[in-house]
Amino acid sequence: MKRFKMFFGKKSSEVAKNRLKILLISDRINCSPEVMERIKADLVKSISKYMSIDVENTEIVLKRSSKRGRNRKPSLHASIPILDIRE
Amino acid sequence: MCEVIVITSGKGGVGKTTTTANLGSGLAASGKKVVMIDTDIGLRNLDVVMGLENRIVYNLVDVVEGNCRVKQALIRDKRYPGLYLLPSAQTRDKTAVNEPQMIKLIEHLKPQFDFILLDCPAGIEQGFKNAVAGADRAIIVTTPEVSAIRDADRIVGLLEAHGIGRMDLLLNRMRPDLVRRGDMMSPTDVVDILAVPLIGVIPDDEQVVISTNQGEPLVETASLAGKAYRDICLRIRGEDIPVELYQTISFWTRVSGIFHKNERLK
Numbered sequence: 050m051k052r053f054k055m056f057f058g059k060k061s062s063e064v065a066k067n068r069l070k071i072l073l074i075s076d077r078i079n080c081s082p083e084v085m086e087r088i089k090a091d092l093v094k095s096i097s098k099y100m101s102i103d104v105e106n107t108e109i110v111l112k113r114s115s116k117r118g119r120n121r122k123p124s125l126h127a128s129i130p131i132l133d134i135r136e
Numbered sequence: 137m138c139e140v141i142v143i144t145s146g147k148g149g150v151g152k153t154t155t156t157a158n159l160g161s162g163l164a165a166s167g168k169k170v171v172m173i174d175t176d177i178g179l180r181n182l183d184v185v186m187g188l189e190n191r192i193v194y195n196l197v198d199v200v201e202g203n204c205r206v207k208q209a210l211i212r213d214k215r216y217p218g219l220y221l222l223p224s225a226q227t228r229d230k231t232a233v234n235e236p237q238m239i240k241l242i243e244h245l246k247p248q249f250d251f252i253l254l255d256c257p258a259g260i261e262q263g264f265k266n267a268v269a270g271a272d273r274a275i276i277v278t279t280p281e282v283s284a285i286r287d288a289d290r291i292v293g294l295l296e297a298h299g300i301g302r303m304d305l306l307l308n309r310m311r312p313d314l315v316r317r318g319d320m321m322s323p324t325d326v327v328d329i330l331a332v333p334l335i336g337v338i339p340d341d342e343q344v345v346i347s348t349n350q351g352e353p354l355v356e357t358a359s360l361a362g363k364a365y366r367d368i369c370l371r372i373r374g375e376d377i378p379v380e381l382y383q384t385i386s387f388w389t390r391v392s393g394i395f396h397k398n399e400r401l402k
Contacts, residue, residue, distance in 0.1 A: 060318030065282050066325050072282075073289050073329065 074111045085109060092127060103130035138246040141253050141372070142271035144295075146287030148258030150279045151308040154344060155365075156255040157185045159275075161353035162369035164219035168250040171210065171220040173241075175267040176257035177232055180224035187351020188213065188221055197225035200237045206244055215353075220249075230262040235269035242270035251372075260294060268295065273302035275335060279309045280321040289330055304335035306368065311340045312382040323381045334379050336368035 075081065089109050096102055109127045143156045153174075160172040174182035177197065183189045194209035199222070206222075213219040225232065245252055254271060257263035268274070274295050278288040288305075295303055307323050314320035321329075323337050343359035355365045367377050 062315070062318050062321045062325065065321055066329065069282055069285055069329055072286060076286065076289065077293065 071111070078111070085111075088125075089127075092129070096129060099134075100131050101133045103132050106130050138249050139251050139372075140242055140246070140270055140272045141251065142256050142267050142274045142300075143253060143277060144256035144264065144267065144274055144291055145258065145277040145284070146260065146291040147278075147284045150277050150284050151338070151344075152258075152277050153181045153185050153255055154348065155275070155277050155306060155308070155338075156182060156253050158353050158355040158362075158365040159369060159372065160219060160221075160251075160253050161186075161213075161216060162355040162365055163251050163253075163372065164213070164216035165356060166369065166373070167218065168373075169218040169248065170251045170253065171222060171245055171249050172253045172255060173222045174224035174255045175233075175238070175263060176255060177224050177263065178226065178229045179257065180226050182255050183211075183221065183223045184351065185348055186213065186221060186353065188223075189351075192223045195223045195225040196241075197228050197232045199241060200233050206241070230257070230266070233266050234262075235265055238266045239270040260290065264294075268298055268300070271300060273304070274300050275304050275306050276330075276332060277306045277308055278326065278330075280307065280311075280315075280323075280326055285321075285326060285329060292330060292332055303332050305330060305332040306335055307337045309340045310337050310382060315383065322383060323379075324383070335371055336364055336379055337381060338364045339382055 075085075089107065092109065093102065093104055093107055107127070107129045109125060111125055141159075143152050143159070145152050153176075156172055156174075160170050164170045172182060172186075173196065174180050175196070176182075180195075183192060188211050191211050194204040196209070198204045199206050199209045210220040210222055213221065242252060254267045256267035276288050276291055276295075278284045292303060305327065307326055310323065311320055315322045323334060327334050339360045341359050341361035343354050343357055344361050347354035347357065354362045355369070356362060364380065367380070370377055
């Protein structure tokens with residue numbers, strides 16, 4: 050079973066690293082998941098005025114830029130599937 | 137030239153006191169004059185890790201409040217010429233000392249020593265502020281666990297805001313067997329996340345427990361952790377020694393690994 054997991058499951062150190070990367074970005078800019086939800090709601094609201102979007106599958110995430118060093122700035126990435134562009 | 141180094145971590149129980157004791161002993165063993173200051177008021181531990189708990193007369197709070205001269209409170213470690221300990225008070229709390237008092241004390245000690253090591257308490261409150269106030273550089277101790285790394289990142293942010301001269305990362309309690317299996321973050325992973333230069337990796341070693349039980353520093357023992365601490369002492373003194381990451385395994389370890397599954401690094 051352990052072997053099986055090794056080949057098909059994600060290694061726990063990978064999981065830890067990915068969780069930390071996301072957590073530390075929000076820690077560093079002092080942004081809680083609740084704030085993220087509010088930003089998402091506002092984004093959905095304003096974009097909905099111009100096009101119809103798939104709210105269910107809308108995602109926003111904070112990513113760190115590829116620049117090395119501690120002073121790299123995080124950036125906000127939004128993935129908003131468009132259903133129909135209104136005229 | 138005296139260097140003031142604070143040993144800090146944010147999270148408790150990751151090995152700040154053990155690190156302070158061993159770096160202090162290691163630096164003193166190489167002929168340097170070193171004073172270790174326990175700034176954890178109310179929860180003093182450096183004295184007991186060093187095996188000097190029976191020799192305390194005066195403490196940090198006595199010095200700051202002027203109940204004794206600094207010299208009277210310094211405990212000389214008989215094992216190493218040039219190693220001194222300034223113990224913390226056990227009956228007071230962190231508010232008994234403030235930052236200007238710490239800076240004044242450090243300025244007083246600077247001309248007499250090559251290194252001043254400050255053992256920082258856990259947390260980011262007054263005790264942390266006191267320990268950091270007079271420091272030129274910091275060694276951030278962490279273990280390869282999410283909680284310790286998260287706290288270390290917070291400390292890095294606070295030290296940056298404080299304007300500390302230099303920061304280095306010490307990764308403690310690393311288990312090469314777990315890293316190889318993919319169940320522990322590797323030193324490279326941790327450095328990648330925290331973006332602070334690595335001054336050394338201490339493998340998880342039972343000798344640490346044994347030495348602490350005996351009140352003896354392990355820096356001069358033949359153990360893996362002892363060797364790792366010795367190398368860190370040399371790096372602190374400015375020598376350029378590559379950091380052992382314990383990530384490559386020799387052919388023989390690999391072969392014996394087939395027969396001894398999950399065997400710990402000895």
